[in-house]
Amino acid sequence: MLFNSLDFAWFLPVVFILYWFVCNKSLKIQNALLVVVSYVFYGWWDWRFLTLIFFSTVVDFVVAKQLLKETHSKKRKRLLAVSLVCNLGLLGVFKYYNFFVSSWIDAWQLLGVSMAPATLNVILPVGISFYTFQTLSYTIDVYKKRLKPTPQFVEFAAFVAFFPQLVAGPIERASRLLPQFQRKRNFDYTFAISGFYLIIWGLFKKMVIADNCAFFVNQIFEDPGRYSAIELFMGSVLFAFQIYGDFSGYSDIAIGVARLFGFSLMTNFTFPYFSRNIAEFWRRWHISLSTWFRDYLYIPLGGSRGNIWKQLRNVFVVFLVSGFWHGANWTFVVWGGIHALLFLPLLIFKANKTYTNQIKLSVKQLPNILVTFVLVCMAWVFFRADNISIAINIVYNIFSMDSSSLHFFYKTPKYILVSLITSLGIGVMLFYELKSMKKGNTEVTLGYYQALLIAVLIVFMGVYKNPSEFIYFQF
Numbered sequence: 001m002l003f004n005s006l007d008f009a010w011f012l013p014v015v016f017i018l019y020w021f022v023c024n025k026s027l028k029i030q031n032a033l034l035v036v037v038s039y040v041f042y043g044w045w046d047w048r049f050l051t052l053i054f055f056s057t058v059v060d061f062v063v064a065k066q067l068l069k070e071t072h073s074k075k076r077k078r079l080l081a082v083s084l085v086c087n088l089g090l091l092g093v094f095k096y097y098n099f100f101v102s103s104w105i106d107a108w109q110l111l112g113v114s115m116a117p118a119t120l121n122v123i124l125p126v127g128i129s130f131y132t133f134q135t136l137s138y139t140i141d142v143y144k145k146r147l148k149p150t151p152q153f154v155e156f157a158a159f160v161a162f163f164p165q166l167v168a169g170p171i172e173r174a175s176r177l178l179p180q181f182q183r184k185r186n187f188d189y190t191f192a193i194s195g196f197y198l199i200i201w202g203l204f205k206k207m208v209i210a211d212n213c214a215f216f217v218n219q220i221f222e223d224p225g226r227y228s229a230i231e232l233f234m235g236s237v238l239f240a241f242q243i244y245g246d247f248s249g250y251s252d253i254a255i256g257v258a259r260l261f262g263f264s265l266m267t268n269f270t271f272p273y274f275s276r277n278i279a280e281f282w283r284r285w286h287i288s289l290s291t292w293f294r295d296y297l298y299i300p301l302g303g304s305r306g307n308i309w310k311q312l313r314n315v316f317v318v319f320l321v322s323g324f325w326h327g328a329n330w331t332f333v334v335w336g337g338i339h340a341l342l343f344l345p346l347l348i349f350k351a352n353k354t355y356t357n358q359i360k361l362s363v364k365q366l367p368n369i370l371v372t373f374v375l376v377c378m379a380w381v382f383f384r385a386d387n388i389s390i391a392i393n394i395v396y397n398i399f400s401m402d403s404s405s406l407h408f409f410y411k412t413p414k415y416i417l418v419s420l421i422t423s424l425g426i427g428v429m430l431f432y433e434l435k436s437m438k439k440g441n442t443e444v445t446l447g448y449y450q451a452l453l454i455a456v457l458i459v460f461m462g463v464y465k466n467p468s469e470f471i472y473f474q475f
Contacts, residue, residue: 001041001042001044001045002467002469002470003202003203003206003250003253003254003257003470004203004206004207004467004468005467007044011037011040011041012257012260015033015037016260016261018033018037019033019034019261020187024187027183027184027185028152028154030185031152031154031155031158031181032154032158034158034161034162034163034181034261035154035157035158035161037163038158038161038162038163038166039053039161041163041166042126042127042161042163042166042167045126046125046126049125049126049128052090052094052125052128053131053160053161054157055086055090056086056087056090056131056132056135056160057135057156057157057160057161059082059083059086059087060083060087060135060136060138060139060156060160061149061153061156061157063079063080063082063083063139064138064139064142064149064150064156065149065151066079067079067080067139067142067143067149068142068148068149076143079143080139080140080143083136083139084136084139087132087135087136088132088136090128090132091128091129091132094125094128095128095129095327095328096328126167127166127167127168129325129326130165130166130167130168130169130171131160131161131166133171133289133292134159134160134171134172134173134174135160136296137171137172137173137174137175137292137296138156138159138174138178140296141173141174141175146175147174147175147178150178150182152182155178155181155182156178158181159172159174159177159178159181162177162258162263163257164253164254164255164257164258164261164263164265165254165255165258165265167470168247168250168251168254168470168472169250169251169254169268169286169288169289169472170251170254170255170265170266170267170268170287170288171288171289171292172265172266172288173292176266177263177265180262180263180264185261185262185263186262187262188262191259191262192259192260194256194259195255195256195257195258195259195260196256196260197256198252198253198255198256198259199252199253199256199257200256200452200456201249201252201256201432201452202248202249202250202251202252202253202254202256203249203253203452203456204249204425204428204429204452204455204456205244205245205246205248205249205252205429206245206246206249206250206253206470207456208421208425208455208456209241209242209245209249209422209425209426209429210241210242210243210244210245210246210249210471211468212418212421212422212425213238213239213241213242213245213422213426214242214468215418215422216234216235216238216418216419216422217235217238217239217242217384220232220234220235220238221235221239221384221385221386221390221394224390224393224394224397225393229397229398229399229400232394232397232398233377233398235394236377236378236380236381236384236394236398237377238422239377239380239381239384240273240373240376240377240380241426241429242471243380243383243384243471244269244272244273245425245429246470246471246472247269247286247470247471247472248268248269249470250470250472251268251269255267255268266287266288267287268286268287268288269284269285269286269287270283270284270287271284271359271433271436271437272284272285273369273373273376274359274361274369274433274437275355275359275369275372275373276354276355276359276365276368276369276372277346277351277352277354277355277368277372278339278342278343278346278372278375278376279343279346279351279352279353279354279355280354280355280356280372281372281376282339282343283356289322289325290322293318293321293322294318297317297318297321298314298315298317298318301313301314301317301318302314308347308348311347312344312347312348315340315343315344315347316337316340318340319336319337319339319340319343320333320336320337320340321336322336322339323335323336323337323339324336326383329387330387330388331382331383331385331386331387331388331391332382332383334382334388334391335379335380335382335383338378338379338382339379342375342379358437359437360437361434361437378395378398381394381395381398425455428452
C-alpha cells in the first residue's frame, strides 16, 4: 500500500479510530491490532510475501529466547548463525541470486566459455532489505547481551512489521523501538499534530518535488545521448532532489504516522545537501542505514582502530556493502566505491570528523557545500543509470563543455508548467530547511503546512488514479 494512494487515505483513519477508540483499554490488544493492520498494509501489495516476514519473525523470536537461556559460547554462536543464515539467505535468494548467476556467466564468457543461465523467476519482495536488517539488529543485540529478548511474540511481531516504516525505514534498532511496544501509549494531541504536519510535509516532498523531478529525470536517463552537457548535468541535479524528496519524504510520512499512534521513530535525514564534505553527508543521509553499518559492520571489522591500511579497508568494505545493499547491480557497487574514494582523503588527513557541529551557513562555507553537492550529484549518476557504461558516458559528456542550450525544458507549455512547479517545490523545501537550521528545529507555522496541504491536494487530484511508487521500494 502506498502512502500517496487513496487506499492509504482511508486505511489510516480507520486504523487510527480502531487503535485509540476501540482497542485503547489493552496494550496487548493494541499491539495485536498493529500486527494485523501491518500485515494487511504489506499484503496489499502481494499477500504471498507475508510468509517471509512471518518466517523471519518466528526464527529471530525463537533464537533470541534460546540465546537468553544458553551460556555456552559455541552454542550461542551457532544460534546467531541460524538467524544470520536464515535472514541473509532469504535476502540473497530473492534479491541477489540472479545477479550472482548472471555475473558468473559473464565472467566465463570473457574467457570464451558459454554457459546457459539458471536464473529464478522471482519478484523482489518490497522492503526485504529494511525489515531484514531491523530484525537482525534484535538477535545481534541479544547475542551481545545489549538487550533482553521479549517473551511476548505479539510485541516482537509488531516491532518487525510495524507498518509506518516496514517498507522503506527508518531501520529502527530493537533497543529503541521494541520498548515502545512494551509500555502503555497515551494519546498526546501535540505529538499527534506534529506527526500530521510531518505527513503533509512528506507528501509535499514526494508528490510536488520528487514526482515532478522524475518527469525530466526519466526522459534524460532513458536516452542520455539526445541531450547536451548542461541538460545532463541538470538531470543529475534533478535526480539528486528527486531521490531526496522521495526518500526523505517517505521517512517524514513514516515518522509522522508513527507519531499518530504514540511512537517515536529516529530521524533519517538532516539537511544532507548542505553538507561540507562527504563524511558529513553520510552523517546526514539515510542515518538509520549508515549508523547500522557503523555499529554492525564497521566497528566489528575494527573501525578506526589499527593502522591506516586497516582503516582504509574497513571504509571500503562498508561503502561497497552499502552500495550492494541498495540493489543487485554493479552500478550500486560502483556508487558505493565512489563514495569510499571520496571519503578516503578525509580519513587519511583525519578530516572525516571536521564537521560534526550544527550547520551554520556562511559565505566561507558555501564553496565546500557546492563542491560536496556536485560530487554527490556525479555519484548519483551511477546510482540512477541502467549500467556502468551509460553512467560513464553521461559523466564524460557533462564535462565535455558542450555549449548547447537548455532547449529540453521548454518544448511545450506542459514542460514549462512542470519546470515551474519543480522549481517552486525545490525552492520551498530549501527555504524551509534554511529556516529550520536557523531556528534549530523543524517546526513551522500552521499556515505554512496548510499551504503545503493545498499544493499536495492539487497535485494529488491529477495523479491519485496511478500514484507513483517510492524509489526505495525496489531496495
